[in-house]
Amino acid sequence: MPAVLGLEGSANKVGAGIVRDGRILSNRRETFVTPPGSGFAPGPTGRHHRRVLLDLISGALSDAGLGPRDLDAIAFTRGPGMGAPLAVVAVVARALAQLWELPLVGVNHCVGHIEMGRLLGEARDPVVLYVSGGNTQVLCFSRCRYRILGETLDLALGNCLDRYALQRPQPWLQHRAPGSQAVTPKLLESGEATAEDLCFSLQETAFAMVAEVAERALALAGAQELLLVGGVACNQRLQEMLRTMCSARGARLCPIDERYCVDNGAMIAQAGWEMLRVGQVTALSDSGVTQRYRTDEVEVTWRD
Ligand code: MG
Numbered sequence: 483m484p485a486v487l488g489l490e491g492s493a494n495k496v497g498a499g500i501v502r503d504g505r506i507l508s509n510r511r512e513t514f515v516t517p518p519g520s521g522f523a524p525g526p527t528g529r530h531h532r533r534v535l536l537d538l539i540s541g542a543l544s545d546a547g548l549g550p551r552d553l554d555a556i557a558f559t560r561g562p563g564m565g566a567p568l569a570v571v572a573v574v575a576r577a578l579a580q581l582w583e584l585p586l587v588g589v590n591h592c593v594g595h596i597e598m599g600r601l602l603g604e605a606r607d608p609v610v611l612y613v614s615g616g617n618t619q620v621l622c623f624s625r626c627r628y629r630i631l632g633e634t635l636d637l638a639l640g641n642c643l644d645r646y647a648l649q650r651p652q653p654w655l656q657h658r659a660p661g662s663q664a665v666t667p668k669l670l671e672s673g674e675a676t677a678e679d680l681c682f683s684l685q686e687t688a689f690a691m692v693a694e695v696a697e698r699a700l701a702l703a704g705a706q707e708l709l710l711v712g713g714v715a716c717n718q719r720l721q722e723m724l725r726t727m728c729s730a731r732g733a734r735l736c737p738i739d740e741r742y743c744v745d746n747g748a749m750i751a752q753a754g755w756e757m758l759r760v761g762q763v764t765a766l767s768d769s770g771v772t773q774r775y776r777t778d779e780v781e782v783t784w785r786d
Pocket residue numbers: 591595614712713744745
């Protein structure tokens with residue numbers, strides 16, 4: 483019964499979790515919180531992770547009632563994500579793997595979300611909608627890869643909503659859509675719309691767009707299950723829209739567990755457990771992190 487320690491730290495969350503044969507034994511996490519209205523920069527985020535990661539790991543081991551000798555591998559996020567935070571986690575993973583003489587498993591962050599979703603959502607072969615602060619992708623499994631059917635490359639859905647809500651609509655819209663730069667201030671000045679109206683409208687439109695792409699993907703793949711993963715999966719309005727879309731076409735929206743939608747160590751452990759099972763381990767010399775690591779680069783040999 484292999485037990486895998488998973489370490490995550492690709493953005494402002496840093497976590498350590500342990501999974502053994504489909505059971506989550508522990509899942510510790512800390513978030514780097516910045517003042518309202520400001521984002522998180524790579525340098526300070528990496529320093530935050532460096533301060534807390536060792537305590538998270540010892541906490542995860544004690545929650546699971548395990549010692550280093552009980553572990554069978556150390557999984558860590560190789561990418562995608564922010565450089566400095568990724569590097570901090572990788573350094574710790576490499577050091578512990580050598581110290582404890584354990585194999586290292588480099589995990590794609592997006593694949594971590596999908597494998598955790600598959601475990602908890604009990605989905606056999608779902609279409610996956612992955613929406614978070616850093617990623618927006620619609621995926622399905624085909625010929626040993628999670629194929630990307632649709633994605634955003636400039637701005638992820640979660641980041642879009644955050645920027646719009648936090649930095650006031652006007653500068654962001656002006657920057658993104660020069661042709662419509664006068665619309666938002668005019669609506670606000672004339673009292674035709676409040677800032678809340680505009681935020682709500684953006685959210686409705688953005689969610690409707692991903693719901694439509696997800697529906698097209700379900701039709702294309704002939705799939706009956708939709709798996710929603712990533713931090714934005716916690717949004718109840720998005721869940722409601724997707725549930726309505728799924729039930730209209732006789733499909734099912736897999737259950738969402740908010741504890742594991744947000745970035746966490748257990749999801750990296752779960753993907754690492756699957757990879758270890760098929761011998762997909764990472765050599766020390768090949769364990770560098772990569773900020774751009776596409777979901778469809780990973781050969782998914784643990785599924786048929
Ligand atoms: Mg994520």
